[in-house]
Amino acid sequence: MTLAYNHRPSFAEKVNAAVDAALTMENAGRTPRDYLGGSRLGHACERALQFEFTHAPKDEGQEFSGQLLRIFAIGHSLEDLAVAWLRGAGFDLYTRKGNRPDGGQFGFSVAGGRVRGHVDGIIAAGPEGLGLAVPALWECKTMNAKNWRLCVKDGVTLAKPVYAAQIALYQAYMEMSVPGISAAPALFTAINKDTAEMHHELVPFDAALAQRMSDRAVRILRATDAGELLPRIATNRDFFECRFCPWAMRCWGLAPSTFWNWARSVCFGMREGDEIIFRSFLFIRPRH
Numbered sequence: 001m002t003l004a005y006n007h008r009p010s011f012a013e014k015v016n017a018a019v020d021a022a023l024t025m026e027n028a029g030r031t032p033r034d035y036l037g038g039s040r041l042g043h044a045c046e047r048a049l050q051f052e053f054t055h056a057p058k059d060e061g062q063e064f065s066g067q068l069l070r071i072f073a074i075g076h077s078l079e080d081l082a083v084a085w086l087r088g089a090g091f092d093l094y095t096r097k098g099n100r101p102d103g104g105q106f107g108f109s110v111a112g113g114r115v116r117g118h119v120d121g122i123i124a125a126g127p128e129g130l131g132l133a134v135p136a137l138w139e140c141k142t143m144n145a146k147n148w149r150l151c152v153k154d155g156v157t158l159a160k161p162v163y164a165a166q167i168a169l170y171q172a173y174m175e176m177s178v179p180g181i182s183a184a185p186a187l188f189t190a191i192n193k194d195t196a197e198m199h200h201e202l203v204p205f206d207a208a209l210a211q212r213m214s215d216r217a218v219r220i221l222r223a224t225d226a227g228e229l230l231p232r233i234a235t236n237r238d239f240f241e242c243r244f245c246p247w248a249m250r251c252w253g254l255a256p257s258t259f260w261n262w263a264r265s266v267c268f269g270m271r272e273g274d275e276i277i278f279r280s281f282l283f284i285r286p287r288h
Helices: 011-028 046-053 066-088 147-152 161-174 206-223 248-252 274-281
Strands: 092-094 107-110 115-118 119-126 136-143 186-192 198-203
Touching: 011 066, 011 136, 046 092, 066 136, 066 186, 107 186, 115 161, 119 206, 136 147, 136 161, 147 186, 147 198, 161 186, 161 206
Parallel strands: 136 186
Antiparallel strands: 092 119, 107 115, 119 136, 186 198
């Protein structure tokens, strides 16, 4: 392979570099979330979630690139288009309270605000003939053609367990503010970013899965408050999940006793009433 030592950036490369530099600068200036996101709790490794929650520095070169930030932005734009398409098809879809531009986003906050989630939408009614039970949670994801085809073939629960966990947890905790939402199957929409094809499926409430995710959140919060490092998912750093983890080098070279150095910045310690918070947090019970 010949190395291009004298390569000079093209006009397009210069423009893209400027765009990406602006995007990464903007992203770096955003205030990091100070809570566990419900959309992330389905991640396979609890230690990775703990690193994320405590803002542990990522390995060198693992921060979001400008290109990845552009991919995220395109996904958000496609989700906005999906809202318009579904409304045009006759779905009474609420994405903000009162469907006003200044209306707050639907979501939940539990465990003293340390676990939160924001839903894509709530369906109040659907087109005739679909037999859609309401109110129903609506979650939308965009993905490449390979992942989209897998989702169509196997369904979201098998193809994308992180999304399935998010849906179950959201159905559970939104029940407090939207009664009946856990009784109706959620509508999951997946958009193929390569072809604009859409996949829709109904996802019944999985109370047992929601409970497991709730329990996971409690373990992460309690371990972090105690300055304890949770076990990693694997015993070998060549494990698939570890190879793509942005904290892999830190995780495998870390002495557990050093965890407190950065964890203490978000640990609040056990406060009066914390046990009550945790007990109320574990309200979900599987249906028999």
